[in-house]
Amino acid sequence: MVLGKLGASAWTSTPFRLAALSIAAFLLTAAGIVGFLFWQTNDLLTEQVLSGLRAEVQELRHIEAAAGSASVAEAVKLRARPDGPGLYFVADRNGRKRAGNLSRLPPELQGEGGGTFRYEREPGNERLAVALPVLFSDGSRLIVGRDIEEQREFANRMRTVFLLGFGLLSIAGLAGGLGAGRLLLNRIDQINAASRSIMAGDLSQRVPLAGTKDELDNLARNLNMMLDRIEQLMSGLREVSDNIAHDLKTPLSRLRNRAEATLRDGGDDCAQYRAGLERVIEEADELIKTFNAMLLVARLEAGALEGTVEPFDLGALVRDVAEFYEPVADEQGLELTVDAGDGPEIVANRHLVSQAVANLIDNAIKYGRSEPPGPGSIAVSVTELANDMEIAVADRGPGISAEDRERALKRFVRLEASRTKPGTGLGLSLVAAVARLHHGTVRLEDNAPGLRAVLVLPRGRAGTGA
Numbered sequence: 001m002v003l004g005k006l007g008a009s010a011w012t013s014t015p016f017r018l019a020a021l022s023i024a025a026f027l028l029t030a031a032g033i034v035g036f037l038f039w040q041t042n043d044l045l046t047e048q049v050l051s052g053l054r055a056e057v058q059e060l061r062h063i064e065a066a067a068g069s070a071s072v073a074e075a076v077k078l079r080a081r082p083d084g085p086g087l088y089f090v091a092d093r094n095g096r097k098r099a100g101n102l103s104r105l106p107p108e109l110q111g112e113g114g115g116t117f118r119y120e121r122e123p124g125n126e127r128l129a130v131a132l133p134v135l136f137s138d139g140s141r142l143i144v145g146r147d148i149e150e151q152r153e154f155a156n157r158m159r160t161v162f163l164l165g166f167g168l169l170s171i172a173g174l175a176g177g178l179g180a181g182r183l184l185l186n187r188i189d190q191i192n193a194a195s196r197s198i199m200a201g202d203l204s205q206r207v208p209l210a211g212t213k214d215e216l217d218n219l220a221r222n223l224n225m226m227l228d229r230i231e232q233l234m235s236g237l238r239e240v241s242d243n244i245a246h247d248l249k250t251p252l253s254r255l256r257n258r259a260e261a262t263l264r265d266g267g268d269d270c271a272q273y274r275a276g277l278e279r280v281i282e283e284a285d286e287l288i289k290t291f292n293a294m295l296l297v298a299r300l301e302a303g304a305l306e307g308t309v310e311p312f313d314l315g316a317l318v319r320d321v322a323e324f325y326e327p328v329a330d331e332q333g334l335e336l337t338v339d340a341g342d343g344p345e346i347v348a349n350r351h352l353v354s355q356a357v358a359n360l361i362d363n364a365i366k367y368g369r370s371e372p373p374g375p376g377s378i379a380v381s382v383t384e385l386a387n388d389m390e391i392a393v394a395d396r397g398p399g400i401s402a403e404d405r406e407r408a409l410k411r412f413v414r415l416e417a418s419r420t421k422p423g424t425g426l427g428l429s430l431v432a433a434v435a436r437l438h439h440g441t442v443r444l445e446d447n448a449p450g451l452r453a454v455l456v457l458p459r460g461r462a463g464t465g466a
């Protein structure tokens with residue numbers, strides 16, 4: 001059988017079970033309705049036959065009352081035809097037949113009440129009939145009946161049709177359920193297979209799409225998006241741990257060497273120890289800074305902004321940050337100017353935006369001095385665009401060559417030219433992470449000469465989380 005080839009899972013699948021359940025409910029209701037209809041029809045037909053019989057019995061009773069049972073026999077002789085639907089039997093008080101087309105008194109009707117009985121019209125042709133018996137006062141008996149074989153046949157045929165219909169309906173319904181189950185299972189099997197190989201370690205695998213744009217495709221698409229995100233986080237995590245191992249090894253061993261050197265060379269000179277310890281503390285501070293920046297970047301890339309954004313005056317924030325850096329810029333002989341009007345509002349994470357702006361200004365001060373060193377300037381500006389706010393920090397230093405700009409935004413990347421300056425290479429990657437988190441962008445441009453770092457953030461609307 002075809003159905004035998006289906007796996008056991010198709011029979012236990014949800015669609016099949018649902019189909020079976022709904023078919024069972026449908027059949028039960030249909031059987032109830034059809035049964036009721038059948039019973040009512042049968043009842044009506046029987047009632048019709050019985051009322052006909054009662055009328056005829058009444059008529060014959062009148063004849064008997066008026067002219068005696070002999071006249072009844074005469075009347076029956078006239079009415080009884082061999083093949084007619086009317087069945088009669090008249091017997092005298094001794095039970096001998098006096099008239100009628102029934103060959104004998106039906107044994108089912110020996111008593112007082114009426115009912116159905118079987119009789120043979122021709123030998124071997126048994127038919128069903130219904131009859132009312134009458135016992136006259138002189139002891140003679142009358143049976144008046146009707147042949148209902150046709151009614152019974154009609155009922156039988158109806159029953160067969162209904163049973164067949166129900167059978168076909170059930171088979172079609174179950175086959176449909178099985179088919180739907182198979183189809184659905186095939187797709188779910190694909191999703192399961194993909195999940196298994198992903199769980200086995202192949203994170204690059206994706207759930208196949210059928211292209212039908214239905215719920216299962218939606219599910220697959222969401223799973224794939226989730227996998228993309230997981231893969232991204234995993235590779236980020238791997239990168240961070242690689243970088244930690246690589247980038248912290250050097251400062252840690254430097255710290256250790258400093259401490260060792262101080263112990264070795266210190267002798268009895270307290271001042272030597274003090275200087276050594278101060279250098280050790282400086283190294284440790286650098287390490288802590290690196291750690292903090294690394295943690296912040298990692299947390300930013302893993303997290304979402306929801307619930308941490310608020311509307312604030314971007315111009316005021318940028319001016320505050322710039323003001324904080326002014327003394328340092330002065331010290332380096334750099335003139336720091338801010339061009340930011342009052343009131344441009346933005347909905348964003350205040351702390352992160354201020355950190356990003358601080359990183360850009362810090363870079364401009366650190367790397368923005370012209371070569372050979374001379375007076376330079378840093379221009380910070382806030383510009384309102386249609387949907388975005390643009391924060392630009394421009395210096396007049398050596399800048400970054402076009403091919404290095406993309407790379408400079410990555411974690412731990414420090415360009416050759418700045419190896420001598422302190423830093424971890426995390427500042428710009430933090431700016432990039434802040435931009436990404438706010439659905440904004442960051443780009444490095446040529447300021448001819450110098451670098452112009454531009455952070456574009458969508459203004460965001462209150463409650464949208466961006």
Ligand SMILES: Nc1ncnc2c1ncn2[C@@H]1O[C@H](COP(=O)(O)OP(=O)(O)OP(=O)(O)O)[C@@H](O)[C@H]1O
Pocket residue numbers: 293359363364366367368395397398399400408413414415416417418422423424425426427428429451
């Ligand atoms: N304004 C700039 N002019 C020239 N080079 C720059 C400028 N800003 C950044 N760079 C280059 O890009 C590299 C990456 O910058 P980033 O801010 O990410 O790290 P960092 O400044 O070295 O360290 P940190 O900011 O973590 O202290 C810097 O090492 C430097 O080589």
Ligand SMILES: [Mg+2]
Pocket residue numbers: 359362363423426427428
């Ligand atoms: Mg920096």
